[in-house]
Amino acid sequence: MKKIISLTTLIVLIFSLTVVASAKMTGDDVLNKMEEVRDVQTTQMELKLELYDSSGSKRVRTLRNISKKIERKKALSRFLSPSDVEGTGFLSIDKPEIDDEDMYLYLPALGSVRKISGSQKNGSFVGTDFSYNDLSLIGAENYNDDYKAIVLEENEQEYTLKIIPTDEDIDYKYGKLILSKKTWYPTKVEFYDSRDKLQKILTNYNVKQIQGYWTPQKVIMEDVQKGTKTILYLESVVYNDKVNDRIFSPRYLRRY
């Protein structure tokens, strides 16, 4: 009888621990699962960007973005219009061995590829409300590489995380990320500056499954301090198609 009681106690204990462990994911576990769920190898997308100033005036741009996550993360972005930014290209190659990345900018007017310094990564990406560092957040990538997280709140529908940059090049002090448990895709991210003031809000709208991956059809990055915003519309996207590794090079960046 004693043996049966002991065995039952042990089973109950193990079961309880398992339940507790699965229910209480840490913030970093959540970020890692976000990345695992996506597990996209390559992405090719075309985007329309609407830039608004504080008075509501608008400028429109179109952008092609190609990224690959095999061995190391690489991304190539190219403006397609209007003519004053057409051809402007941006290349980013992750270097996980030194926790850094090489970033290059190509400006057609200069005709040459130029290495971008660390400080420029926090600057605006060609007039948008996205910084160079923010670009990887389009597609909900790199959160687990660039941030650590603490769970602030959890309910049946979503997690609320405090994300703190681990990459020294990111100027935000911290962010607040709301993640849907259904899609494992962030619905909203608030970024706070070094004075704890809300600086930017990234909101993903109309998240749909495309080729099995949850994908927002519209993304708004709002700079609440400047009163400006950039709205990004997804024009087309193809996941996991073959992408030649050679395009992620300064050679192809200048080939436009």
Place this chain on the structure above:
Amino acid sequence: MLKRRNFILPIVIFLICSTGVFAKDKLEISGTLDSSIEGISDDGELIGRERLDLELKKNFGFDADMYIDLATYSMKNEDAEIELNEAYLNYYTDNIDWRIGKQIINWGSSYKLQPTDYFNPHDYTAIKPLDEKLGVKAVKGIYYTANGLEITGVITPYFERNKLSEEKENLLKIKGVTGVENDIENIQGGFKITKRAFKGFDLSASTYHGFDKEFIENDKGKFIYPEANRIGFDFIGDFGEMGVWTETAYSIYEDNQFDNRLEAALGIDYKFSDDLYLVGQYYFKGGRLDNEDDIKILNFHADRPIFQFHQIECNINYELETETFVVEPQFNYSLANAVELQIGGTYVDSDDEDDAVVSKLGKDRVYTRLKIEF
């Protein structure tokens, strides 16, 4: 002159003829209309400039493409001139990118004054001379090795000098400078080896054989563009978050009367999170003769977007030897997509304006400039 035209003509004819052959790749037409008015404060003169750049681009599959920049420009109500600013064919193989035709070859990482930028002269008739380079006829090949090196070779059949303003040309004529050859029909060539992302830095070493782009009076009283061999070195990267670069070129002259000279630039840049971008650079160029002074210039640049689509910027150049300041503030007002109105000015403070190199960048003036890109 006929030879020069012959060099470009086959490219233009090929481009026109090929539009039917490669019908699936459309001819892309774009361009820039640039109209400006300068008011010179010394004499109250108003100088109007109009420039239309018509750019034609055509792809021939994935292996080749062509680009033509046909510029029409006029200044001070003179007759319009038409010139091919650039016209070249690109051909891509597995490991080599070829470019043949009139082109701009940008070497060097420094800010505007680049010692290893050997080939293209500046256009000192332009409203912003350091932003405008003249195309040169050249064949360029870049070989990409398996271990990540870029080896670039350039050959140019004709030498081109810096383009000076009419006033400066007249001033030189008064000084008796009339016999300087514009085109020296000798081949210039250069090689460059680049290693990118080496411990976070891009490194380049280069060699060049050719001519100085600015002339000098030799010991026989003739004005010549001295023939020189150069070796250069360029590196760019970052320390912490600050961008750093240094670029040097050492010239060894064929004619012993000229002193070998060093040209170097050392600079830093930093961008704040509010998009304020700052550049500081020291530039040095040694004299070629005892009576030619060394040039030492401090360059500062700042720019910052305002109200999202507009920008303010300021360039300050200080030449140490002549104690000359050139200050150039500018406001760029975006009127619409690809339409910009620039309003700016130049203030020159110098006791020795004729000898100051930085005074070539402009006189005391205010200007407005409308740029429409299509």
